[in-house]
Amino acid sequence: MAGSGPAFEAGASREMNGAEYIVRKLISEGVDTLFGYPGGCVMPLYDALLESPIRHILCRHEQGTAFAANGYARSSGRIGVCLATSGPGATNLMTGLADAYMDSVPMVAITGQVPTALIGTDAFQEIDVLGMSLPITKQSFLVQAIDELPEILDQAFRIALEGRPGPVLVDLPKDIQLATLSEPTIPHLSGERISNTTTPAQWQQAIELMNTSRRPIIYGGGGILLGDAVSPFRQFVETTGIPAVFSLKGLGALPGDHPLNMGMLGMHGSVAANQVVQEADLLIAVGVRFDDRVTGKLSRFAPHAQVIHLDIDPAEIGKLRQAVCALPGDIKQSLKALTIKLNLLDWQSQCLERLEQDGFALPAQDGITGPHFMRLLSQTTRGQAIISCDVGQHQMWVAQHYAFDHPRKHLTSGGLGAMGFGLPAAIGAQLANSEIPVINVAGDGSFMMNAQELATIGRYRLPTKIIILDNQALGMVRQQQSVCYQGRYSEIDLSDNPDFCTLARAFGIPAQSISDPDDMAYAINKLLETPGPALLHVAIATEHNVWPMVKPGDANDQIITGANP
Amino acid sequence: MIFSLHIQARSNPAMLEKILQTTRVRGFSIRSMDVKSCDTERLLKIHLTVESDRPQERLVTQLNKLGGIRELTALHAVADSAPLVERNLQKVSLMYPV
Known part of the structure; x- marks a missing residue:
């Protein structure tokens, strides 16, 4: 982490360039952690960050930065901030922003853009980020002149939090980051809750x-x-x-x-x-x-x-x-x-x-089942851990059997249903909550969508725990094909998954694997007691489904259980 | 059902796109549109006539949420068979030195 320099004292005023102003604005808004990935059009901003006290977390993919900022915001209630360069950097943020939009998560995303004179010329790494982000942000801004920068940043931080929260994107051309802003003042405008409109x-x-x-x-x-x-x-x-x-x-x-x-x-x-x-x-x-x-x-x-x-x-x-x-x-x-x-x-x-x-019952099936495992995890942690789920059957087993003591501890991609959410969101949650155990519960399909973030956990030695329920299939898709498509399984086989324990160890993360129900309690305790990061691979049967279930389009009183599918 | 909206919005980049995108996504198709830019007030003045079988309120509440909307008036709902108001548009060509 870079040290704090006198130039970055919040509230100070001097001539500075746009990038330096942004960093000072982030500090004045109380941003202590920033998730990002550098590139050509955000180089001035990365240069300014070098001397700032803000902790920059280098993820290994821009989607990871967006989900990490998302998890940071969900688990803390504060604004999550992510940063990416123009073109592919910005497009890779989009899934994380869409997720935040669907679930009303306060975020500010800052993207680099090609210099203003090159906008509209199909320049290298130019993409219309403003246009792309319109449907998936609460508001998007393109800064067209340096004088607009203070007001736009003020608005971005206010809009992200006020009323129904959501993500805001600020697209910053490189020349704006380098332009001089004379004698700026940096007001701190915190989000204001809107008053009641009910009589x-x-x-x-x-x-x-x-x-x-x-x-x-x-x-x-x-x-x-x-x-x-x-x-x-x-x-x-x-x-x-x-x-x-x-x-x-x-x-x-x-x-x-x-x-x-x-x-x-x-x-x-x-x-x-x-x-x-x-x-x-x-x-x-x-x-x-x-x-x-x-x-x-x-x-x-x-x-x-x-x-x-x-x-x-x-x-x-x-x-x-x-x-x-x-x-x-x-x-x-x-x-x-x-x-x-x-x-x-x-x-x-x-x-x-x-x-x-x-109510939710435990199934009478051989081997480790998702419901049994989640019930035991809930009892062991007394519902007090932050659980960051991915999307699929394991996500529903968590929802059914983990007794959360507070909604802020349940991180789940509800509206968008984005596979790959869980691991980077757990990183953000861990950085916002150093004293609380953070566990990423993943399926084998979801885990592979952002597995590169193991490197981020390894680099920062985050004490985040990872549990992979591995049924060697896209289980939820398989279940719907079983129930709604007469068992015509199409492209759901993941039996060629890598050895997840070897994968974790390659990033310096200890790992173990279990397949016997009798090992569950020991393995969960060992996982939680391991200092630093650790991964637990749990082999479950491909055939296990999530019950009960209402078929898409059916009424809730047509609910089916495993006994009468 | 066909109805009209009078909208005043800040003349921000992509403001008009956001209004059109919201209209489309929420299930309304545009029958006509008239937009004027008022430079002194940095405002767009938009008259929009849209059609949908969805309730008018569903679009109005979504548009009202957009940042930059200054004023929004739902003018009236008319039956499908009612004739649309015709507007006389003048084409203006601008020339400038290159």
Whole structure:
């Protein structure tokens, strides 16, 4: 890490070039860690970084930098910043930005661009990054003159955090980085939460609906964490006594062992969670967007329920499901206003009974199974580790069986479903949370999509642990081909995977492999106790599937279990 | 359903692209568009007529979220069979020394 020089004291003012200004601005915004990869059009910025106190993490692919910044932001609530050069550097960031956009993660991406005079000439490593990024960022900027730079950077950091968070891209031509900015001042504009736009009359309407409901259910999502509303949400559940189901991104909003926690609903939710939603007469939707993975066939989702919808983004309310009571604005304030005592003892005991009968169960199968392993990992870590998932069957087993104690500890590519997310996101999370165990739970397919980031973990000796559930196949694709395409398996075989333990050791990371269920407890403990990074390879059967499952396009009451596929 | 929008937006790079892209992605097709740039205010004044079987509100709320939108008015909804307003456009050629 480079040392701190007097030129980089936040708030100081002198003549400087654009690159130096950017570094000073990052410092004034409290950015302590930057994930990047250098190249031709960001060389002035890399030169300025040399004398700054900012910790630069060199990933081994720009997609790794974007996912690492993404994981940093998700696990800390602070803005994740990544940096790449023009052309391929910038295009490689795009998946990470799209993921942040879908899951409302605050990020600022800075990309180099060819000099302004060359823009539009098909210059070397020139690509229209501004145009490419429009659909996957909250806002994108191209700095066209040095005088625009301070205002654009201020806006970028404000927009990324305010209201519904999201990624912002700033495209910086090389000549702007080199141009002189005279006597700049560097204001610090932190993100401001928008005030509530809901009126007391709307809260009163919601309270009347709650008072008359006999079968209310809370449907909680990622907006609870993003709205800094975990504590008021828990108070709301405790006081009202309304049972709650969660989307993938809502997991942890209520402790996993809480008696009113019905767990995940939707495509791979429990039968119990889906059933109580189908029976509910009132659905209190908190920070959710009625994603198709949650609702199944929308017209048959929660068919008897009136909906109260709380969300900071008015565009989400009524987008897919009409709300009889819309509560746009700050979720925290609305939850506090709706925290009243209700008498729901009969309904609570019905829900509890359903959960006992039809909650997530452990399968009776030979060998190590994903559910058994995740249940044991959850018990061993007491739900307190940060789990950074990839995408696929293992991701669903984590969601079903790992009892998170807080949603900030569950890093998962929910909206985009981007394979390759988990390993670099774990790097970012580890750098933001040095005191908390960080575990990347990957599948063999996902792991290979950003396996180069083992080098980053090795270089910085991050104590990140890696668990690969290896079924030698693209398991989730195989499962859908099994269930929906009569077992016509197409391009899902990964039986020529490398030896993952040898691969890890090549990067200086100790590794072990298990295939016997009796070795699970020992291996998990050994993994967690190993100082520095370590990898655990877990061999599981190709045939194991994730149950229950709602087929794409089916209604949630058509859910199938492993017993009746 | 066909309806019109009056939009005032900051004249940022790609502002117009972002509006058009949002319109397309959210399931609305453009029947007509008139754009004027107001240099003194750094504003774009856009009159957009769009068609979709989706509710007008779905587009309005998404456009309202875009950074740089200063004013947005949904003018009216008209039936599919109603004639569109015709506009007289004047073609202007600009010449400058090379």
